[in-house]
Amino acid sequence: MGCDGGTIPRRDELVKTKKKPEAKDKDSERSFEWRCCALTQQPLQNPIVICGLGRLYNKLSMIEGLLNKAAMPKETSHIKSLKDIKQLNLTPNPTYQEHETKERGANLGPSPFICPVIGLEMTGKFRFVAIWTCGCVFSERALKQINTNICHKCEKSFETDDVVVINGNEEDLIIMRERMAKRQLKQKKIKEKKIKVEPEQSNKVDDVEKEEKKVIKVEKFATPIMPTAGPSNVGKRPGKLHESAIDTKKMKSEYSVAKDPQVSDVYKSLFTSHQSEKEQNRAHWITYNPFYN
Numbered sequence: 001m002g003c004d005g006g007t008i009p010r011r012d013e014l015v016k017t018k019k020k021p022e023a024k025d026k027d028s029e030r031s032f033e034w035r036c037c038a039l040t041q042q043p044l045q046n047p048i049v050i051c052g053l054g055r056l057y058n059k060l061s062m063i064e065g066l067l068n069k070a071a072m073p074k075e076t077s078h079i080k081s082l083k084d085i086k087q088l089n090l091t092p093n094p095t096y097q098e099h100e101t102k103e104r105g106a107n108l109g110p111s112p113f114i115c116p117v118i119g120l121e122m123t124g125k126f127r128f129v130a131i132w133t134c135g136c137v138f139s140e141r142a143l144k145q146i147n148t149n150i151c152h153k154c155e156k157s158f159e160t161d162d163v164v165v166i167n168g169n170e171e172d173l174i175i176m177r178e179r180m181a182k183r184q185l186k187q188k189k190i191k192e193k194k195i196k197v198e199p200e201q202s203n204k205v206d207d208v209e210k211e212e213k214k215v216i217k218v219e220k221f222a223t224p225i226m227p228t229a230g231p232s233n234v235g236k237r238p239g240k241l242h243e244s245a246i247d248t249k250k251m252k253s254e255y256s257v258a259k260d261p262q263v264s265d266v267y268k269s270l271f272t273s274h275q276s277e278k279e280q281n282r283a284h285w286i287t288y289n290p291f292y293n
Contacts, residue, residue, distance in 0.1 A: 030124040052180030117142035
């Protein structure tokens with residue numbers, strides 16, 4: 001009752017002290033970032049996308065979020081369209097089994113993805129990077145060991161600004177923001193160039209169309225000249241201005257088909273002026289009568 005009976009109180013019983021905050025489990029927090037969507041906190045499922053800051057999302061949940069932007073958190077304010085995210089080309093882990101991870105827990109067990117170069121698991125213990133141009137993912141150790149500007153998986157070229165650190169620290173976020181801004185500037189310049197080139201091409205097409213229309217009008221209102229008989233005019237439509245139709249020699253009275261060197265011998269044999277017609281002993285076709293011959 002009054003501390004009688006020889007009881008000795010302790011300090012924590014007489015003085016109330018502030019309780020220490022519960023320490024976070026770093027392993028579980030890290031595995032949550034690497035295995036769950038940063039938008040809906042649901043387990044990551046293919047297709048998986050990444051933003052310019054290196055956060056992982058389910059593509060379907062991101063599309064739903066973009067359709068309802070009012071429900072999007074402030075952390076995703078830099079994502080305004082599907083152009084601000086990139087679908088990842090991940091390498092599956094052959095030792096990963098889904099039923100085992102369900103028994104142990106979603107954040108335990110082997111990772112479903114690995115580095116295609118050196119085989120490190122994508123659990124968060126090792127730093128991983130993604131290439132923005134192609135979407136391939138591999139460990140940062142492989143990027144440093146094989147120092148090249150060609151992707152180790154798809155062999156596409158990239159620049160240092162295209163490298164995105166996945167789930168990086170605060171220092172990485174600052175660098176990722178700078179690289180994201182540089183990529184956006186590049187895309188703007190490419191768009192401006194396309195906008196300048198397109199009007200020039202359209203003007204050229206308009207000029208060609210105008211010239212074609214002029215030619216059609218000239219052909220339409222030109223007086224058609226019927227082609228003269230001859231093999232050179234076979235298959236040509238009347239009304240077109242051909243060189244053979246405007247042949248002044250054939251319009252003269254002195255012109256003879258038998259003397260024309262450009263006409264074939266078969267064509268000449270159709271006329272009475274041909275030598276074979278003159279040498280015939282029978283009557284002419286006009287005076288020919290089958291009852292008397």
